[in-house]
Amino acid sequence: DAKTTQPPSMDCAEGRAANLPCNHSTISGNEYVYWYRQIHSQGPQYIIHGLKNNETNEMASLIITEDRKSSTLILPHATLRDTAVYYCIVKWNSGNTPLVFGKGTRLSVIA
Amino acid sequence: EPEVTQTPSHQVTQMGQEVILRCVPISNHLYFYWYRQILGQKVEFLVSFYNNEISEKSEIFDDQFSVERPDGSNFTLKIRSTKLEDSAMYFCARYPPPGANTEAFFGQGTRLTVV
Numbered sequence: 001d002a003k004t005t006q007p008p009s010m011d012c013a014e015g016r017a018a019n020l021p022c023n024h025s026t027i028s029g030n031e032y033v034y035w036y037r038q039i040h041s042q043g044p045q046y047i048i049h050g051l052k053n054n055e056t057n058e059m060a061s062l063i064i065t066e067d068r069k070s071s072t073l074i075l076p077h078a079t080l081r082d083t084a085v086y087y088c089i090v091k092w093n094s095g096n097t098p099l100v101f102g103k104g105t106r107l108s109v110i111a
Numbered sequence: 112e113p114e115v116t117q118t119p120s121h122q123v124t125q126m127g128q129e130v131i132l133r134c135v136p137i138s139n140h141l142y143f144y145w146y147r148q149i150l151g152q153k154v155e156f157l158v159s160f161y162n163n164e165i166s167e168k169s170e171i172f173d174d175q176f177s178v179e180r181p182d183g184s185n186f187t188l189k190i191r192s193t194k195l196e197d198s199a200m201y202f203c204a205r206y207p208p209p210g211a212n213t214e215a216f217f218g219q220g221t222r223l224t225v226v
Contacts, residue, residue: 034214043202043217044154087154096142096206098156098167099215
């Protein structure tokens with residue numbers, strides 16, 4: 001699986017959009033970009049994933065650059081409950097290869 | 112209702128004792144994974160289990176560890192002789208079948224403390 005690079009921490013004001021970047025310059029053509037988050041010491045929670053098109057669901061939007069070497073997770077209106085560690089993971093979608101978690105980005109939403 | 116329930120939520124055990132951590136799915140899932148997270152460190156893959164067999168394991172998953180599905184529903188992780196360094200959060204995850212375009216669901220974890 002391709003390696004990802006994320007900033008270690010970010011702050012965001014409550015109610016503003018949180019934009020979390022991820023670099024994955026070695027991604028291969030059949031690898032997807034997944035985002036999970038971990039609130040305090042709870043189990044990782046799935047947020048969104050995509051291959052090359054931008055994706056949106058009730059939690060977030062995922063913007064993938066045209067060359068697929070980087071992506072941005074957008075939380076449109078961050079709340080205090082969005083304070084968590086956010087993980088960007090690149091993996092094949094088919095098959096059951098394990099998720100490989102890095103250190104992620106610790107997002108602090110500030111009132 | 113959670114996809115995956117783990118019990119107990121917290122387990123304290125003495126070094127050298129055996130512990131069994133349990134994972135209970137709400138439906139007849141076939142693919143299960145165990146991960147662990149030592150305090151302050153990354154979430155690490157331990158083992159994957161499909162159709163009552165180990166399909167993949169990491170170097171962390173040594174002979175002290177075992178997994179099974181003893182009654183066709185509960186999915187267990189056993190540590191035979193616990194060490195202090197086994198203290199961690201242990202997460203069970205239910206995975207979709209190959210090719211399914213859905214995500215993995217993690218349980219809320221069991222905090223294991225070895226004293």
